[in-house]
Amino acid sequence: MTEKLLEVKDLRVQFPTGDGIVKAVDGVSFSLDAGERLGVVGESGSGKSVTFLALMGLLDRKAANVTGQILFRGQDLLKLRPDEFRRIRGSEIGMVFQDPMSSLHPLYKVGKQIAEAIQAHEDVTAKDAFTRAIDMLDRVGIPRPEDRAKQYPHEFSGGMRQRAMIAMGLCLSPDLLIADEPTTALDVTVQAQILDLIDRMRDEFQTAVIMITHDLGVVAEHTDRVQVMYAGKIVEAGTIDHIYHGAHHPYTWGLMQSISRLDEEQERLKPIKGAPPSLIFVPSGCSFHPRCPYVMDVCKTEVPPLEEEEYGHASACHLTLEEKKRIFASQVEVRT
Numbered sequence: 001m002t003e004k005l006l007e008v009k010d011l012r013v014q015f016p017t018g019d020g021i022v023k024a025v026d027g028v029s030f031s032l033d034a035g036e037r038l039g040v041v042g043e044s045g046s047g048k049s050v051t052f053l054a055l056m057g058l059l060d061r062k063a064a065n066v067t068g069q070i071l072f073r074g075q076d077l078l079k080l081r082p083d084e085f086r087r088i089r090g091s092e093i094g095m096v097f098q099d100p101m102s103s104l105h106p107l108y109k110v111g112k113q114i115a116e117a118i119q120a121h122e123d124v125t126a127k128d129a130f131t132r133a134i135d136m137l138d139r140v141g142i143p144r145p146e147d148r149a150k151q152y153p154h155e156f157s158g159g160m161r162q163r164a165m166i167a168m169g170l171c172l173s174p175d176l177l178i179a180d181e182p183t184t185a186l187d188v189t190v191q192a193q194i195l196d197l198i199d200r201m202r203d204e205f206q207t208a209v210i211m212i213t214h215d216l217g218v219v220a221e222h223t224d225r226v227q228v229m230y231a232g233k234i235v236e237a238g239t240i241d242h243i244y245h246g247a248h249h250p251y252t253w254g255l256m257q258s259i260s261r262l263d264e265e266q267e268r269l270k271p272i273k274g275a276p277p278s279l280i281f282v283p284s285g286c287s288f289h290p291r292c293p294y295v296m297d298v299c300k301t302e303v304p305p306l307e308e309e310e311y312g313h314a315s316a317c318h319l320t321l322e323e324k325k326r327i328f329a330s331q332v333e334v335r336t
């Protein structure tokens with residue numbers, strides 16, 4: 001058996017605040033193979049970003065209480081010192097955020113920043129690092145990379161900055177790229193180019209990709225597996241096929257009806273009733289129960305475990321598998 005690239009076990013992140021403890025991530029477990037592409041979806045505030053900030057060691061250790069295990073090639077990242085973490089981040093785990101300015105320094109020229117990132121991790125001369133930075137800018141589709149390398153981030157357009165950030169995220173050929181809403185702020189054409197670029201880079205470098213997004217269309221086209229988060233937990237996980245052609249969780253059904261998909265008309269969109277819960281006073285039992293159209297008594301008292309019901313497809317819901325299948329099928333009928 002091959003070793004998993006990433007194995008997260010019972011990850012919990014809590015923020016003690018004046019109003020109480022915010023349970024932002026509440027017992028998340030999942031794994032990822034080398035070269036695999038995972039999509040992470042869920043409403044705002046469901047704990048997507050915090051999960052992966054914990055994974056990258058970017059949460060303030062004083063503000064956040066992080067427990068569980070994050071095994072990256074078998075090594076527990078949560079046990080690393082900040083300097084050891086910094087070495088892995090960048091060289092083995094790359095990242096791309098929604099806002100490129102959070103990773104690009106406004107006062108340094110783009111080429112120099114990428115070159116310095118390379119030099120920080122590898123024993124190369126400044127000249128070689130700069131040549132590699134130009135090559136990387138070229139690979140992410142930035143025209144005239146020699147000239148562009150000598151410009152500041154503010155001289156780049158939004159899409160170009162996003163590309164530069166991807167160049168930065170991939171310049172050390174990491175084994176894992178974490179992209180948190182990498183294209184949300186961009187127009188549709190640039191968005192498609194960036195996503196294709198990430199796909200190409202993944203093919204070339206065998207990089208595993210975790211894509212956090214609100215866009216189920218992006219997930220369908222650019223990932224292999226999906227994980228749905230609600231109130232700090234994974235409520236459903238499966239392949240693209242499982243989720244799109246046979247989702248098992250009422251929250252996933254709600255998401256699919258509330259989020260626009262390329263193949264559906266806007267007027268059919270139905271927002272999920274109610275609002276996401278407070279992460280301080282999380283509802284008892286299944287945290288989705290106050291909003292669930294299929295709620296039963298057991299849902300109010302017992303937390304449903306995330307259980308694999310079919311090979312590679314798991315959901316955390318008290319409905320029986322037969323009921324889940326029947327309800328999903330009836331929804332598809334209504335939609336078509």
Ligand SMILES: Nc1ncnc2c1ncn2[C@@H]1O[C@H](COP(=O)(O)OP(=O)(O)OP(=O)(O)O)[C@@H](O)[C@H]1O
Pocket residue numbers: 015017022024042043044045046047048049050051063279
């Ligand atoms: N430093 C902090 N202190 C207290 N609560 C925090 C802190 N950082 C995040 N949270 C809370 O953790 C929860 C999860 O936030 P997170 O950013 O992971 O959501 P998300 O799923 O990424 O949402 P979005 O789709 O809007 O990006 C939110 O309720 C947020 O308010």
Ligand SMILES: [Mg+2]
Pocket residue numbers: 048049050180
């Ligand atoms: Mg987020």
